[in-house]
Amino acid sequence: MAADRLALPQGTLDLLILRTLALEPQHGWAIAERVQQLSSDALRIPQGSLYPALHRLERRGWIRPRWGTSEHNRRAKYYELTPRGRRRLEAGRTAWRKIVAAVASVLEPA
């Protein structure tokens, strides 16, 4: 069932998380689900690396935690994007577009 899923290129996990949180604050599980959903099931965040990544992003000041209530009415730790995180996301997106375009022009020359 995982065969057709793509392996996540190095460094893109952070970007995916930031992008997900740009829509609205989320808790950990929802972030993973949302990434899967947005990519039409093509991408899946390795469960083990989600939380270390969140801690890393928090340390860098790109996201910040906030306690909220989940859909099941339970206290949950939500993460939201900070202004710095938003800037970082934009920069990352631009860089990603360039990379994709560049790689594409090499792999599939017009």
Add this chain to the structure above:
Amino acid sequence: MLSDLRFRLRALLRRSAVDAELDAELRDHLGHLIAKHEAHGCSREEAVRLARLEFGGLDQIKDDCRDARGIGVIDATAQDVRYAARVLGRDTVFTAIAALTLAVGIGASTTIFSVVDAVLLKPLPFAQAERVVFPWRLPADGFDLGFDIFPWHRVEFLTFARQTRTFARLGAFEGASFNLTGDGDPARVDGARVSAAFFAALGVEPRVGRTFSEQADRPGGPRETVISDQLWRRRFGSDPAIVGRTVLLNGEAFTVVGIMPAGFAFPQSAGMPNVFPLPRESSIWVPLALPRGPAYRGEPSELAVVGRLARGVSLDAAQAELDQFAEQLDREIPRGRGWHRSRAVPITQQLAGGTRRALLLLLGAVGVLLLIACSNVANLLITRAIARAREFTLRAALGAGRGRLIRQLATEHLVLAGLGCAGGLAVASVGVAIVRTSGPASVPRLAGAQLDATAFLFAVALALACALLFSAAPVWTSTRHDLAAWLKDAGSRSVTSARGLRARSALLVAEVALALVLAIASGLLVRSFVRLARVDAGFNPDRALTFELTLPSASYATEERIVALYSDVLDRLRALPGVESAGIAETVPMGGAGEGTGLRIPDRPTTDDNARPFANYTIASPGYFAAVGTPVLQGRTFADTDTATSLPVAIVSAAMARKFWPGQNPIGRQVGVPIRPYDMTVVGVVADVKHVSLREEPAPEIYVPYTQKPWPSMQTMHVIVRTRTAPASITAAVRNAIREIDPHLPLARVAALETFVDEALAQPRFSVLLVGGFGIVSLLLACVGLYGAVSYSVASRTRELGVRVALGASPRRVFGLVLGQCVRITVLGIAIGLGIALLALRVMEGFLYGIEPTDPATFAALSALLLAVALLAGYVPARRAMRVDPLVAMRVE
């Protein structure tokens, strides 16, 4: 950056809260995952299993999060330190041996370092000491005076001081001592006559008052004196009113104008060329007041000079000016051509002098000792690492990364190094105290050695360096386990220990080699010391008492008066019970340099002033040679019949006879000194005597009787009394006798003659004790290392040995097998050590007396000793191996 810090701080300080949050978060996530699987139609158990599989180990994630939070390192380190302490605490014998070994190595190194720091590195108590320079005169090329530098002549000094551009200040000085009278008992005070610029050249200011005025530094100027802080406290009871008061020096009134700061006692003999008779410490200074007129014929050179370089002037520039000055003098005084060169020596280099090389030798020796200690500890650690292979493999199998294992081992080693460092500081505090109290007095600034912040930092840095050194091998061997091979082998030791054993053998070989080098170095020093101590100094230091008499020039103004006094002194002393003989002389053997003079020898006429014969010159009395125990080889000694009106006579040393009358009988020959118009007749030849150093080559020496108008003044003379019993027993009687003659005459430097020899041996003895000590410790360490290695190899080969015995190997064969390993390592180590010693010990050439640094006997003897020690170290475990019971051995493991 700030948010990062805040985050890390929170993570660190509120660890449990953060951990609890994370835990809740992860459980929540897992719950979602299980629910999802259930929703897809799995059973509850199946869902839980899948979720766990997908999610991975909770603890692993927590660890990763901790790393991501950036506290993983601190956390893990704390854990490592706790663990290391526990591990080391469990194995007390190992820890004690390793820490003790390190403590000895670090302690010895730190001790020597603090001495080096005090003597060579610490700044001198002079303002801008780097500008203080001593210009010394050099003998003409190819001319051997028996010493390599000599003093300045008055006129040349005055000329140069007037014209110099590179020196801001140029002062002259000479050692002197004074009878200080008035204010209580007469006392002998050592000090110096110095020119007015002396203090400014050194860059010292008086604590109270001022130094000499220019007027005082002229003949006939006001008599002023500056005293040391110590003299002020000791003699004048710290009386601040002393400045402006008058004191009597040699019976003349001097006004005290200043007190120098505490600790200032320059000139001091330590570190200064020994051709200058300088006091051990100066406590009083009077103006030199050099006459300004032209030189008179035969005027001696006896000034030492100290200069302060002008701002921005380099040493080279000053040297260049001195060279120019020499050329100028060569032109002006063609007769003295080649005799005007000087060499400018910076003060740090001057004071460290010969000590510098000795200290560097000690530093080298202690460094080798430390290396041996490190390799010993590394050895112990490898043994342990092999023993702990199981633990490490298990931890690796459970997922500990290599980096993590290395970190933990490194922590253990750092804790060990910390223990060693603490122990080393304790050793060093004792060591420094011993060195300070019993080190040789000839080493300048030795008393300043202390365990200060610098030494402390040095010890810590050394401990860290050691940790790196002794960590390398064990870390390498114990964290590179081939897991698969290990598991296959079900944990037998043989697989992992091969690499460890190889590393150990290499270390042991190195250790043996280094120990041999150090042992040979100490062996050479010991043999050289024995030769030095047995050297024939030309006199007999046993049962001889010496002291110095200085006659106040006011009451002993004429030569007749002086001669009468000494003759009286001799008569009184000879009459004392217990006195075998008594004599006086200007200097006593090993009591320091005396005078030197050019000679006039009618048998060897010369017109070239530079080729003029030169000899040491000593005034002596009848009975002197008997009193010091110098054998008379030919002719007679001075007698009471040699008087001012009888035939002028002289006695020459064997070296002088050999040099000027080779193959001829010197008795009856004529010889003259420049200052006296008439020649003297040689009436005797005595053995050569050492004056300054036991190493010195005998130089020509001429003795003249004190009764025949000798030159120069006899104001200060040494008295030697040979006794029938211990010299100390007669001191009181001698003092009484002198007091009866003149109550105002103080006895100075009362000492047994043998103390002069002892002092001359003090520095070599010090080196021998230290380097010898290091050598013995290094042999012990190598021995312990070999013993440990062989014992361990026997223990780990018990099974193999058991099999061998079971298959019929004789105990003798097993014994040989085990001992053979020990012998192989030792022989290889000795071979390498001999090679190193041959090359490296050349640096010791200057320290050795009468022995080559490649002395084959010493090399052979110490190699044999090391081999014997190594065999002993291997013997015990080899005996144990012989008694291996095959039945028991099979059951091992």
